[in-house]
Amino acid sequence: MLNVENQKPPKGKWTTPPFDPRFPNQNQTRNCYQNFLDYHRCMKAMNRRGKSTQPCEYYFRVYRSLCPISWVQRWNQQIQDGTFAGKI
Template identity: 60%
Template sequence: MAANIEENIRCYRTAPFDARFPNTNQTRNCFQNYLDFHRCNKALSTKNKDVSPCEWYQKVYNSICPISWVSKWDDQLESGTFPGKI
């Protein structure tokens, strides 16, 4: 199964369809993948495990989200004012 995940990450082109977000507006999808990436990183880092499976979420939010949003959220994370629960 790990090889399948690595293959998907390596062959990644654009964000696949996510049934949780069927509408054209992908704002929630963008934010959810950003949260999932940071939650995954935090969970695996605290257990001292490999965080490479988290790269999937990062690639998805980088392809869906505007760069200005991501940079704003990164700044908020650093300053401790990010509104989401990670």
């Protein structure tokens, strides 16, 4: 999937994701997880239809800025192993 270097934005390019009314609280753990799922669902749907995956980049940028890299690495490994708990 993605390695750690691809997870890091270019130096000085850290951005804050926009407000999402589904997650109004300070704890953004669910927001992180949901955007990770949305990214992979979007990629799967766009690849299946043979369309550009450009719209999926929004979800990638959001979960990349919210999620700890260690979580993303673990989830990606679980997806590869077929043990990921989320429905993609």
